[in-house]
Amino acid sequence: MLGYLADFIGCSLKTVAHWCVHGDPNNLESLEDGRKNGNHKKATxxxxxxxxxxxxxxxxxxxxxxxxxxxxxxxxxxxxxxxxxxxxxxxxxxxxxKKYVYIWAKYSLEDKQDKKLRKAFKEKLDEYLRLAKEKPESIQVWF
Known part of the structure; x- marks a missing residue:
C-alpha cells in the first residue's frame, strides 16, 4: 500500500513512511512542507x-x-x-x-628538488591558477 502511494505521489517510500508517522490525518495542513516558502540553507x-x-x-x-x-x-x-x-x-x-578540490600530500620531496626548477614550476603553476580564475573555460588539465 505505501509503495503504491509513493509511486502515485512521486516520492520515496521513506518519505511516505515519515509522513504516516508525523502527519495528522485529521489535519491536511500538517502534511504541508513548512520549508516551501523560500530557500532554507544554513550557509548564507x-x-x-x-x-x-x-x-x-x-x-x-x-x-x-x-x-x-x-x-x-x-x-x-x-x-x-x-x-x-x-x-x-x-x-x-x-x-x-565552488570548484575547490582537496588533495593531501602524503610526504614532501621538497628537500630533494632543484630549487630553481621548483621556483620556475611554482611561478608557472601560479600563472595557470590565475588564468583559471579569470577564464576557467580556457584551461584544460590532462593526467
Whole structure:
C-alpha cells in the first residue's frame, strides 16, 4: 500500500513512511512542507564568502597549530566566526560546488628538488591558477 502511494505521489517510500508517522490525518495542513516558502540553507552568502576567503589562508594565521585545513576544521572555525554550525561534509559540498578540490600530500620531496626548477614550476603553476580564475573555460588539465 505505501509503495503504491509513493509511486502515485512521486516520492520515496521513506518519505511516505515519515509522513504516516508525523502527519495528522485529521489535519491536511500538517502534511504541508513548512520549508516551501523560500530557500532554507544554513550557509548564507556571507558564510560562503568567508569560507572561500579562509580556505586560501594558512590555519596558523588564525592561531592553529595544524598546517592544513580539513573540511571539519573549516566547519568548526567558521562556527566560531559566524555562529552557523555545518558539518564537514556540508562544507566539502560547498567547496566542491565552488570548484575547490582537496588533495593531501602524503610526504614532501621538497628537500630533494632543484630549487630553481621548483621556483620556475611554482611561478608557472601560479600563472595557470590565475588564468583559471579569470577564464576557467580556457584551461584544460590532462593526467
Amino acid at each position: 552568502e556571507e558564510y560562503i564568502n568567508l569560507l572561500l576567503k579562509i580556505v586560501d589562508e594558512d590555519p596558523k594565521e588564525f592561531g592553529y597549530e595544524f598546517g592544513r585545513w580539513t573540511a571539519a576544521r573549516l566547519a568548526e572555525h567558521l562556527e566560531k566566526e559566524t555562529g552557523i554550525k555545518l558539518s564537514g561534509s556540508q562544507v566539502r559540498r560547498i567547496l566542491r560546488r
